[in-house]
Amino acid sequence: MSGWFDKESYRRAASVPASGFIIAGGVLAAWGIVSFLIAVSGDDPARAWRIYHVNFLYFTGIAIGGVLFSAVHRIAKGWWAGPIVRFAEAGAAFLPVSLLCFLFLFLGSRYVFPWVEHPTPARGKWLTTPWVFWRDLLSLVAVFGVAIAYVWHSLKPDVAELKDRVEGYKKNLYHRIAGDFTPTPEALARNEERLNRLAPLLCVLYGYLFSLIAFDLVMSLAPYWVSTLFGGFFFMGAFLTGLTSLGLMMVYWRRKLDLGELIGRQQFHDLGKLVFGFSIFWTYLMFSQFLVQWYGNLPEETSFPFYRLWGEWRLIGTMVGLMVFVIPFWGLIWVKAKITPFTFTLFVSVSLVGMWLERYLLVQPSLTEHGPHIGLVELAVTAGFLGLFLLAYGMFAKTFPMVSPRLAEQAAKLHH
Numbered sequence: 001m002s003g004w005f006d007k008e009s010y011r012r013a014a015s016v017p018a019s020g021f022i023i024a025g026g027v028l029a030a031w032g033i034v035s036f037l038i039a040v041s042g043d044d045p046a047r048a049w050r051i052y053h054v055n056f057l058y059f060t061g062i063a064i065g066g067v068l069f070s071a072v073h074r075i076a077k078g079w080w081a082g083p084i085v086r087f088a089e090a091g092a093a094f095l096p097v098s099l100l101c102f103l104f105l106f107l108g109s110r111y112v113f114p115w116v117e118h119p120t121p122a123r124g125k126w127l128t129t130p131w132v133f134w135r136d137l138l139s140l141v142a143v144f145g146v147a148i149a150y151v152w153h154s155l156k157p158d159v160a161e162l163k164d165r166v167e168g169y170k171k172n173l174y175h176r177i178a179g180d181f182t183p184t185p186e187a188l189a190r191n192e193e194r195l196n197r198l199a200p201l202l203c204v205l206y207g208y209l210f211s212l213i214a215f216d217l218v219m220s221l222a223p224y225w226v227s228t229l230f231g232g233f234f235f236m237g238a239f240l241t242g243l244t245s246l247g248l249m250m251v252y253w254r255r256k257l258d259l260g261e262l263i264g265r266q267q268f269h270d271l272g273k274l275v276f277g278f279s280i281f282w283t284y285l286m287f288s289q290f291l292v293q294w295y296g297n298l299p300e301e302t303s304f305p306f307y308r309l310w311g312e313w314r315l316i317g318t319m320v321g322l323m324v325f326v327i328p329f330w331g332l333i334w335v336k337a338k339i340t341p342f343t344f345t346l347f348v349s350v351s352l353v354g355m356w357l358e359r360y361l362l363v364q365p366s367l368t369e370h371g372p373h374i375g376l377v378e379l380a381v382t383a384g385f386l387g388l389f390l391l392a393y394g395m396f397a398k399t400f401p402m403v404s405p406r407l408a409e410q411a412a413k414l415h416h
Contacts, residue, residue, distance in 0.1 A: 016257060016402045021394025025387045032384010039377045040108070049108035050367050051360075051378045055385035056105055057217065058241070058359045060098040062389065065242020066091030067147040068206055070154065071199035080270050082407030083262040085154075086400070087249040088242065092151040093396035094389050095144040101388075102140055106133055112367065113220060120223040127223060132216050139209040146205055150198040156181050156191055158401045170399060210235040221366035225304040227293070233285040234362075240278045240324075241355045247271055247348035251341050253402060262408050265339045272338030275328060275348055283325040308361055312371030316361050323354025356382070 039048035066088035073081045081088075106129070110116045115127040125131055160181045163174040181187055211231025219230055227233075250271065254263045293301040309317045331337050331347040338344055364372065 016253075016397050018394045018397035021390045021397060025389070025391030025394055028383045028387025029391055030387070032380050032382070032387055035377065035380030036384060039381070045108070046111040046367070047373075047377055048381060049105075049111040050364060051381045052101075052108070053105060053112050053217070054356075054360050054363045055382050056098070056101050057363070058356050059094065059385045059389050060101075061235075061238025061355075061359075062241045062245045063091040063094035063098060064143065064147060064206065064210075065239045066246055067095075067151060067242075068202065068239055069242050069246060071150060071202045074195060074199045075203065078270070079407075079411050080266050082409075082411030083259065083403060084246065084250045084253075084267055084271070085407060086402050086404055087253055088246045089151045089154060090249075090393050090396040090400075090402070091242070091245070092148055093392040095147060097388050097392050099140055099144060101385075102137065109133075114367070115220060115223050123220075123223060127220055132220070136213055136216050139212055143202070143205050143209050146198060146202045150195065150202055152177060153191055153194050153198065154404075155400055157183060157188060157406055158404050162401070173399065207232075207235060210238065218362050221363060222304055224300050226300065227289050227304070229285060229289045233282070233289060236278065236285060237282055237355060237358060240275070240282055241352060243271065243275050243278060244348040244352040244355070247275060247344065248352070251345050254341075257403065259403065262403070262412075268339045268341070268344055269335065272332050272344055272347075275351060276332040276338075279325055279328045279332075279351060283321075304366075307365055313361065313365050316357055316372050320354055320358045320361055323350050324358060327351075327354075 036048055036052065039045065042048075069081075069088045070085050072078075073085060105112065109129060113127075113129075113132070115123070116129055120127050156177055156179075159174040160178040160183055163171065163178050166174055181191065211234070214231045214234030218234060219225060219227070250263060250267065253259065290305050293305060296302070307313060328347050328351045331343065331350075336343070337347065360372075360374075
């Protein structure tokens with residue numbers, strides 16, 4: 001293991017093979033974009049815009065959820081995550097893409113938001129296009145800006161070690177990020193202090209502003225339905241997708257980069273416990289909303305969950321419950337399942353797909369009178385968003401060190 005903590009380790013960490021991400025991402029993105037443009041110019045553009053909205057919410061949650069994991073790990077001083085934290089931070093590369101997707105979403109706002117053509121008098125100006133657009137745009141800029149600043153400072157000590165040993169665009173970029181940083185104890189302490197301020201700021205902004213995003217972009221699709229818990233339910237679901245996607249990336253990079261010495265039982269066990277715990281917490285928040293609505297028995301509150309749990313949408317609702325809670329719960333409750341790469345990958349994959357269905361279930365029933373329909377349009381647009389995410393992630397992996405030897409050494413010293 002000591003070979004990972006010398007100068008050469010920085011070069012190895014910054015030279016990872018990311019072409020697979022970039023090629024696959026480019027192909028999927030091209031297919032998705034072409035399919036989306038064909039669909040929106042066809043007979044049913046609303047169908048394309050609805051699935052676009054589902055995937056915007058889903059992949060934005062994965063990207064910001066990964067960065068949030070890094071911030072939470074810092075606040076909690078969970079140094080066990082040192083070898084894998086960069087796999088989570090790489091999601092920040094998708095945040096500028098997500099912001100562009102948000103701007104594009106409002107080109108089809110009349111197909112997605114019912115209050116555009118049918119105003120809701122009870123909500124006044126709150127649900128009008130200018131107010132929603134600028135409120136949510138500023139919210140996303142604030143959260144994404146702090147997240148990118150956090151990742152920038154997290155990268156700084158590592159790129160400073162490499163700035164004179166890289167060439168081309170990397171050299172200019174690394175010098176820009178490193179600035180006048182020198183790897184002295186004083187400079188490291190100052191950078192750590194900045195990160196220690198940015199981490200809790202990101203968590204607070206995420207909780208508050210992504211609750212606002214949930215109210216504006218999901219709850220408003222059923223304008224007369226209200227739930228004060230829905231914001232927390234939405235952003236904790238996004239954090240769960242960040243954890244599960246990190247789990248998949250951890251398994252992939254561990255094998256790809258031969259990191260068996262750095263990423264072992266402890267990382268699998270601890271991340272598995274987090275996925276297990278937040279699967280339970282997601283269920284708790286869902287049940288907390290449902291219980292109050294059930295006993296209140298008010299039409300404006302009960303209509304939203306009942307429509308998704310009975311009738312044509314019942315199958316999707318049942319699958320969400322099984323894939324996000326029941327299967328991960330009974331799978332990851334066992335230590336052996338958490339520390340075995342195959343079973344760990346299986347259960348986090350089930351949860352990740354289940355959360356896509358959950359986002360689909362939150363959006364689609366509010367916008368269509370028909371039951372669930374997942375066809376070629378839905379698959380192509382979802383593949384397009386996946387491609388954009390993989391492309392952004394791959395560009396990050398190609399550009400920056402995907403393992404921080406500094407953080408890996410810290411984890412080894414504190415936990416081994």
